[in-house]
Amino acid sequence: MDTALVAAHLCCVWIGAVVAVSFLEAPLKFRAQGITLPLGLSVGRLVFRALTRLETVLLACAAAAAAAHGSAVLALLPAAVVLAAQMLVIRPRLDERARRIIAGRTPPPSRLHVLYVAGEVLKLAALTGAALVFGGLS
DSSP: OOHHHHHHHHHHHHHHHHIIIIIIIHHHHTTSTTOOHHHHHHHHHHHHHHHHHHHHHHHHHHHHHHHHHTOOGGGGHHHHHHHHHIIIIIHHHHHHHHHHHHTTOOOOOOOHHHHHHHHHHHHHHHHHHHHHHHHHHO
16 A cells, blocks of 8 residues: 555545635534524534544644655644644634633634634645655655
8 A cells, every 4th residue: 555645545534624624614503594693603513523533633644654755744734734723723723712702702713714814725725745755746
């Protein structure tokens, strides 16, 4: 089995998950009839928690596949750095903001969502690059 190709495919699955959740599910749920802001945020907290777990597993599996091939595991570093920043810095703050809104409070204006979306775009570019690197090694 060509594990570099496995790493490339895992990057593509990761890309699909990010696009499906961050660019489809997240904005569309607020357009559904009967979905209030607090309800949408509550659902979003669950969905993004699950996405974080999935992304962590995909990163670990892609890194293991790349390492088994002896290829450039460092190709995953940019995506890993963005994911770490989102997990450790941005998502906890967004989660706290969502909790306040769900509790009926109004937090001050924030650019956290813009920063998060910018991270998602960077992560997609990084994963595309990693997939191309791993695909070229197979």
